Amino acid sequence: MSTWLSGRDVARLLRAHLPDAVEEEADDCLAVYPGALLDTCRHLQRELAIDYLNNLTAVDYLDYIEVVYHLSSLERNHLLTIKVRCYDREHAEVPSLTPLWQGADLQEREVYDLFGVVFAGHPNLKRLLMWEGFLGHPLRKDFVMPPFPQPPGSPVRKRGEELGLD
Amino acid sequence: MASTSGVPAAQAGLPFSQAGEPVLVNIGPQHPSTHGVLRLRALLDGEVIIDLEPVFGYLHSSMEKLAELRTYTQAITLTDRMDYLAAMSNNLAACLAIEKLADIPVPERALYLRLIMVELQRIASHCMFLGTYPNECGAWSTPWMYSFRDREKILDMFEMCCGQRLTYNYIRPGGVAQDVPPEFAIALRVFLKDMPSRVAEYEELLVENEILIARSKHIGILSREQAINASASGPVLRGSGVLWDIRKADPYLIYDRYDFDVPVGEIGDCWDRFWVRMEEIKESLRILHQCFEEFVELPPGPYRTPVDWVFHPPAGREIYSRIESPRGELGYYLVSDGGANPYRFRVRGPSQINLTALKDMTVGHKVADAIAILGSIDIVMGEVDR
Numbered sequence: 001m002s003t004w005l006s007g008r009d010v011a012r013l014l015r016a017h018l019p020d021a022v023e024e025e026a027d028d029c030l031a032v033y034p035g036a037l038l039d040t041c042r043h044l045q046r047e048l049a050i051d052y053l054n055n056l057t058a059v060d061y062l063d064y065i066e067v068v069y070h071l072s073s074l075e076r077n078h079l080l081t082i083k084v085r086c087y088d089r090e091h092a093e094v095p096s097l098t099p100l101w102q103g104a105d106l107q108e109r110e111v112y113d114l115f116g117v118v119f120a121g122h123p124n125l126k127r128l129l130m131w132e133g134f135l136g137h138p139l140r141k142d143f144v145m146p147p148f149p150q151p152p153g154s155p156v157r158k159r160g161e162e163l164g165l166d
Numbered sequence: 167m168a169s170t171s172g173v174p175a176a177q178a179g180l181p182f183s184q185a186g187e188p189v190l191v192n193i194g195p196q197h198p199s200t201h202g203v204l205r206l207r208a209l210l211d212g213e214v215i216i217d218l219e220p221v222f223g224y225l226h227s228s229m230e231k232l233a234e235l236r237t238y239t240q241a242i243t244l245t246d247r248m249d250y251l252a253a254m255s256n257n258l259a260a261c262l263a264i265e266k267l268a269d270i271p272v273p274e275r276a277l278y279l280r281l282i283m284v285e286l287q288r289i290a291s292h293c294m295f296l297g298t299y300p301n302e303c304g305a306w307s308t309p310w311m312y313s314f315r316d317r318e319k320i321l322d323m324f325e326m327c328c329g330q331r332l333t334y335n336y337i338r339p340g341g342v343a344q345d346v347p348p349e350f351a352i353a354l355r356v357f358l359k360d361m362p363s364r365v366a367e368y369e370e371l372l373v374e375n376e377i378l379i380a381r382s383k384h385i386g387i388l389s390r391e392q393a394i395n396a397s398a399s400g401p402v403l404r405g406s407g408v409l410w411d412i413r414k415a416d417p418y419l420i421y422d423r424y425d426f427d428v429p430v431g432e433i434g435d436c437w438d439r440f441w442v443r444m445e446e447i448k449e450s451l452r453i454l455h456q457c458f459e460e461f462v463e464l465p466p467g468p469y470r471t472p473v474d475w476v477f478h479p480p481a482g483r484e485i486y487s488r489i490e491s492p493r494g495e496l497g498y499y500l501v502s503d504g505g506a507n508p509y510r511f512r513v514r515g516p517s518q519i520n521l522t523a524l525k526d527m528t529v530g531h532k533v534a535d536a537i538a539i540l541g542s543i544d545i546v547m548g549e550v551d552r
Contacts, residue, residue, distance in 0.1 A: 002416040077415055101395055103519060107519065
């Protein structure tokens with residue numbers, strides 16, 4: 001069975017070397033400041049043999065956008081969740097993990113595309129799934145979906161006209 | 167098939183084909199070997215690839231956004247459409263994550279049914295690979311005909327259980343949609359009896375196949391360190407010599423009760439990835455043999471915990487759950503805000519992330535090898551673009 005590392009244990013380990021890295025600690029995860037992310041990951045690679053980036057994604061909590069990293073150690077069969085919070089929605093920026101893990105490449109591009117988080121230091125930061133020139137970031141919670149185009153004369157359109165909607 | 171555009175203008179009046187300048191070639195998006203719509207922007211020097219970039223998004227259907235607008239039960243339907251060659255595995259991964267999120271127990275009988283289904287699905291998916299890969303390497307359609315014969319039998323069994331052949335929606339939160347009919351056990355027994363000789367037939371046909379060996383040995387080598395660094399998973403990771411299978415490392419369902427081996431490649435070339443899949447079919451059969459013997463002895467019992475169509479997992483809870491799908495680590499990251507639909511529904515598609523190292527595997531090889539390398543990763547575009 002894989003073991004999930006406790007965020008509190010890892011935070012204790014980190015504090016000895018990077019006193020200002022940890023933003024918040026919990027039993028199942030650990031939030032670090034964006035500026036300390038790369039140093040934290042390097043330290044984890046050295047101390048806890050964390051060698052594999054399982055998953056990289058983001059969640060929009062409206063107050064902030066949280067980038068979530070699921071890391072693991074294939075050697076020791078450990079798993080760990082690390083989070084980085086961006087409070088500035090307009091200029092969300094997190095350092096890229098591509099210098100440490102090539103596996104971050106496509107996943108960071110996807111988060112940039114769908115959440116608008118800029119990964120500083122990424123070698124090829126372009127939209128991955130949506131086309132260039134697409135406005136907005138679809139997985140943000142404040143993204144307004146464009147109305148589905150209805151053909152003229154369709155029941156939905158007629159009903160909309162009755163209700164005075166455009 | 168492919169369009170060309172010369173990069174800078176030809177020098178000194180020479181046509182650019184004689185000037186020795188690199189040429190940019192778009193392979194795809196409509197290309198028979200990409201199994202969907204993937205575009206490879208390849209920069210060529212003569213026939214040798216000097217740079218390559220995959221371009222995604224042609225099949226993007228925003229599954230994650232759609233799932234966030236639906237209830238948990240409705241979202242299962244979407245997971246079928248991602249990796250459509252392994253829809254059972256997708257159903258299972260999503261259901262395991264939802265069950266952990268909402269504390270839904272699963273009855274014993276459902277565990278057996280699920281394991282039988284996903285292992286059959288693994289064989290079906292690898293049969294697809296065994297058919298298409300030699301095809302891409304120039305061994306034409308014979309292996310395809312052979313392997314589809316056996317894949318067909320598995321699809322028939324799935325059809326008995328849920329009426330569908332491709333998008334099953336069979337595994338549901340709390341168990342499975344319905345119990346299997348009596349004829350399923352008969353069909354499975356016949357399949358398990360016949361299949362070992364069929365696998366031997368494939369081996370005879372393919373393992374010493376000169377075309378296949380010439381096209382895949384020492385092509386597209388992915389080293390052990392690089393495979394780990396690029397987050398490769400599944401047969402791509404194991405082909406590079408990493409002994410890592412989530413069924414062993416982080417057992418889910420009842421895999422820890424059964425005895426099976428994890429095949430591992432040596433140098434990480436296309437041949438190793440091919441060989442690992444061939445061996446995995448045998449290991450899946452081993453698991454199925456053991457599981458089926460226990461399954462037929464099981465007394466009839468509930469196959470599903472009664473769950474409301476709409477349920478509300480506790481607010482603030484989040485889960486990352488993963489399984490070993492035929493293509494690699496299939497992870498689901500779900501966040502609940504206490505509502506009826508997931509606040510965040512992230513799918514870690516192994517096909518997409520396995521493509522990260524495509525450039526490093528391809529550069530330095532010829533154009534035809536790029537097709538063989540892409541084929542050996544075994545991608546499904548529905549999962550790459552989601």
